[in-house]
Amino acid sequence: MQGHKKYIVSTTINAPTEAIRRFDAMKDWTLIVVGDRKTPTDYRLDNGRYLSPSDQEKLAPELSELIGWNCIQRRNLGFVLALDEGADIIATVDDDNIPYENWGSELLVGTTATMKSFIVDGDCFDPVGATEHRHLWHRGFPLQLLRTRDYSNFEDRQVHVDIQADFWDGDPDIDAVCRMEHAPDVTFDTGSFPFTSDTVSPFNSQNTFLTSEALRRYFMVPFAGRMDDIWAAYHLLHLGYKVAYAQASVRQDRNVQDLTGNLVNEFVGYENNAKMVQAINSGSYDISAYWPQRALRAYEAYMRRVDA
Incomplete structure (x- = not known):
């Protein structure tokens, strides 16, 4: 990836964490941290860019107002800045995902590569179940489809990788139901990766290129609870972009969570995700049937801004 402009975008309401300090020290990457009204006013980075609330309002005033405050979706403003500055590859990361030494090296994103492709007889592919931890599932995978997961059919295929979703050791990205039941602390076998699928699948915004x-x-x-990045993923795959899943490149030491609160905020997904992936596969998907109207207005403002 030499010659490419590479950016990392995160959001935080915390002082710089260990993960942020490590991302900030990376050569060949430019870090953007998007603040919120709860972020310490003295937030400082050694090398990267801190985007304060006032900076965001100047950068994209319409989008800033439509998204609102005190939410992780402020990260969209960091995407705007990265694109404004000509980024070629953008990593979206969370501030509690501590990168390994090999993070961001030998990237597949933006290339064409041959990898295992799972052939799914169904509406959705669960990437977590494709590993050795088959009792777990990815946040946003429809619960109604858990019993239908089948990883027996696959072949090597060439895929142009538009999105590279790296995995996460430690506390993986599973939903509240799965976390309440299993409370896992895992290490993923690197031999499972990379892989892709021929159908729609969830990926997140915590360690993705x-x-x-x-x-x-x-x-x-x-305004979509904890489905903000999942619905973003499903929509992007609906548009024809391709995702590949790669080995864990961070260890997640999750910020303090209220699992019951998470469950409540994931309920919109339990209600809609199965219908959404079925619509995508049948060709009847309409974004306006699932996204709140306020979210649609914000997305339209985002597209106007980045395409200007």
């Missing part, structure tokens, strides 16, 4: 072209249509959905 996108090309600039894909990022122009990737939008963390406000």
Whole structure:
């Protein structure tokens, strides 16, 4: 990836964490941290860019107002800045995901590569179940489809990788139901990766790389609870972009969570995700049937801004 402009975008309401300090020290990457009204006013980075609330209002005033405050979807403003500055590859990360030494090296995103492709007889593919931890599932995978998961059919295929979703050791990205039941602390076998699928699948915003072209249509959905990045993923795959899943490159030491609160905020997904992936596969998907109207207005403002 020499010669490419590479950016990392995160959001925080905390002082710089260990993960942020490590991302900030990375050569060949430019870090953007998007603040919120709860972020310490003295927030400082050694090398990267801190985007304060006032900076965001100047950068994209319409989008800033439509998204609102005190939400992780402020990260969309960081995407705007990265695209403004000509980023080719953009990593979206969380501030509690501590990168390994090999993070961001030997990237597949933006390339064409041969990898295992799972052939799914169904509406959705669960990437977590494709590993050795088959008792777990990815946040946003429809619960109604858990019993239908089948990983027996696959072949090597060439895929142009628009999105590279790296995994996460430690506390993986599973939903509240799965976490309440299993409370896992895992290490993923690197031999399971990379892989892809021929159908739609969930990926998150906590350790994921996108090309600039894909990022122009990737939008963390406000007013959608904990489905903000999942619905962004499903929408992007609906548009024809391709995701590959790669080995864990961070260890997640999750910020303090209220699992009951998470469950409540995931309920909109339990209600809608199965219908959404079925519609995508049948060709009847309509974004306006699932995204809140306020979110649609914000997405339209985002596209106007990044395409200007």
